[in-house]
Amino acid sequence: MDLIDNIFSKYSEEGRDLVRKAYNVASEALAGELRGNGKPFIEHPLGVAKIVCNEIGLPPECVAAVFLHEATRAHNVDISSYGFDQSVYNMVDGLNKISTINPKDTRLEAEKYKKLIIQYSRDPRVTVLKLADRLEVMRSLDIFPKSSRERKVLETLLLYIPLAHQLGLYNMKREMEDIYLSYAEPEQYRLITNKLKATEKDREKLMAEFIEPLKKKLSDAGIEYKLKIRTKAAYSIWAKMQKQKVPFEGVYDVFAIRFIIDCPEDPKIEKDLCWQVYSFVTEEYEPDTSRLRDWVTTPKTNGYESLHITVKNKDNSYVEVQIRTRRMDDIAENGFASHWSYKGIRREESMDKWLTAVRYALEHPDTDSPEELPQPPEKEIFVFTPSGELRILAAGSSVLDFAFNIHTNIGSHCTGGKVNGKAVSIKEKLHTGDVVEILTGKNQRPNQDWVNFVVTSKARTKIRQALTQIEFNKASDGKELLERRLKNWKLEFPDEMVTEFMKKHHLVNVNGLFAAIGEGTIDVNEIKEYILSESSRKAEAAEAQQASDLQKQKKAYDAGRDDILVLNAKDLRGLDYRMAKCCNPVFGDDVFGFVSRTDGIKIHRITCPNASRLLTLFPYRIQKVRWADSPSSGSFQATLRVTTAIDGSVLGRITDVVNSFKASLRSFNVNENRRSGTYEISLKILVPSNLELDKVVSQIRVLKGVIKVTRQ
DSSP, X not given: OOHHHXXXXXXXXXXXXXXXXXXXXXXXXXXXXXXXXXXXXXXXXXXXXXXXXXXXXXXXXHHHHHHHHHHHSSSOOOOGGGOOOHHXXXXXXXXXXXXXXXXXXXXXXXXXXXXHHHHHOSSTHHHHHHHHHHHHHHHTGGGSOHHHHHHHHHHIIIIIHHHHHHHTOHHHHXXXXXXXXXXXXXXXHHHHHHHHHHTHHHHHXXXXXXXXXXXXXXXXXXXXXXXXXXXXXXXXXXXXXXXXXXXXXXXXXXXXXXXXXXXXXXXXXXXXXXXXXXXXXHHHSEEEEEEEEETTTSOOTTOOOOEEEEEEOTTOOEEEEEEEEHHHHHHHHHSSOOHHHHTTOOOOHHHHHHHHXXXXXXXXXXXXXXXXXXXXXXXXXXXXXXXXXXXXXXXXXXXXXXXHHHOHHHHHTEEEEEETTEEEOTTOBOOTTOBEEEEEOXXXXXXXXXHHHOOSHHHHHHHHHHHHHHHHHHHHHHHHHHHHHHHHHTOOOOHHHHHHHHHHTTOSSHHHHHHHHHTTSSOHHHHHHHHHHHHHHHHHHHHHHHHHHHHHHHHHHHHHXXXXXXXXXXXXXSSSEEEXXXXXXXXXXXXXXXXXSSSOEEEEETTOTTHHHHHHHOGGGEEEEEEOSSOOSOOEEEEEEEEEESOHHHHHHXXXXXXXXXXXXXEEEEEEETTTTEEEEEEEEEESSHHHHHHHHHHHHTSTTEEEEEEO
């Protein structure tokens, strides 16, 4: 009988042949390789295979995968031509991928790496094989150097022990926990194990004394039961000592007695019998009701059913008692009990379903089609930075999603990337296991197209924020440019004109207009042309309207009276005529007379601000007037409003202009407007006629620094 027949005797001859075939491949590939203890490396996969076969009970295909994994993971061995079943190749591929995981910081990334291990396990048995591999490593820790040993111990605590618990491999979990404790806290481990050994006979005696007064009651009640004694593992005792800050003696449930009742699987009968045993125990021993846990009346969500109570005997020793039926015990040990859940470890629905499938695979080793079992969750992918840092992204994520996951600034300047050393675009989709390096450019900026292909909410949010900021910056630049140019052109861009311009360019808000100016989509010179054309159009329309209004006004006062009053300068001081101060008519202006009640006839210019009201409301008091054919030697007062830049020399130039014509300056008032940076000047001058006044106005208007001249 050879090595394979001896170790794997539980398998059929066909199964042993499959294992032998895989073992031979591994032996050839690993020939000459040694472990840290100087023995052949083939001992490692052989030790793992023993655990898989004899301790877990998985089929020969799983053992074959263990040998082929070690043959291929670090050697260029092509096993595709050996004719193994596809399920074996799938398990080998999963194990090889898991072996590439090199946690950068296991303590911080443990939950992510656990998910990655499961993600790589397309066949759910792969995780179980990896746990068997880790158990063999933990059993052989002495052969590793100290630095490697410390890393493996920490990885085991944070990655593999929780996975073993999730899969319900409690014996494997307890052993790895105790090995961890023996290396991480050797003194505490020796203390606890030695105390357990020292108190072993005391526990046996305590159990015998505990059950003795209950035997007759249980027998008389016709209750058939089996007693199990459970001693808590060293690691669990140590963890409870740390959490509760108590010595070994302060851990109440180091010792537990479990009643397993044999009865029909009827819910009512089971419940009644459990409570009957409970009543017998609490009648005999003093219960600590604060520690009562009733999961028979209300089972846990994971299906766990049992009564737990802590009682004190006559020697004041505390004993934990668990009461359940055979069905309940089967479920607790092999079915739905999930101790890791009620300890508070987070569980996800999709992963729960898969872990249930793993348990099914363990309990049904003859399953022919593990591919038909539920697969690991596919809502996430696991990718690495070049330094080995693990990142979890949504399935379908691109290089750009990865860049924003690293840092917003990196994402905003991403120009592409390298995936597994190959240059790709920012849109390249990523897959689990990819190593991604991001390429950036200082001139790169987000654009609207980015929002359309990223899938992670973080990337989408950051891109939109960046686009908003870019538009804000462009709008700020555009606004500043427009305001500066308008000031240079001495033009105004009123709100109604802005609104019409935006409609013309299909812009929804003024920020959009400023942004378009900032990025050069709209040239500011186009706005200048628009303002000038609109101003010209409006001026023409105003002139046309004014002409129309004047025509109406003339008709109105022409219809008022037929007689005409002839005016000359000499008449100005007469009792019958006065020049209206609201408009200060000058010889040659178009004028009309208004008969007042106390001041005789007042002469108004036809363009007087009050003309329209007087002509409309009092047509019967309108007097037609005209000037004499030539002006008299008299003079007329006129008021001019002049707006200039703040420049002291401009004031002298204005007075020079007035003095150069047949005009005399009566008053000169200057107000400085610092907000607009201008002088507001009021001139009162005497002129013989409107022709002379027009000359003065035209000459002042062309002076350097003069912005606007109007007559009041």
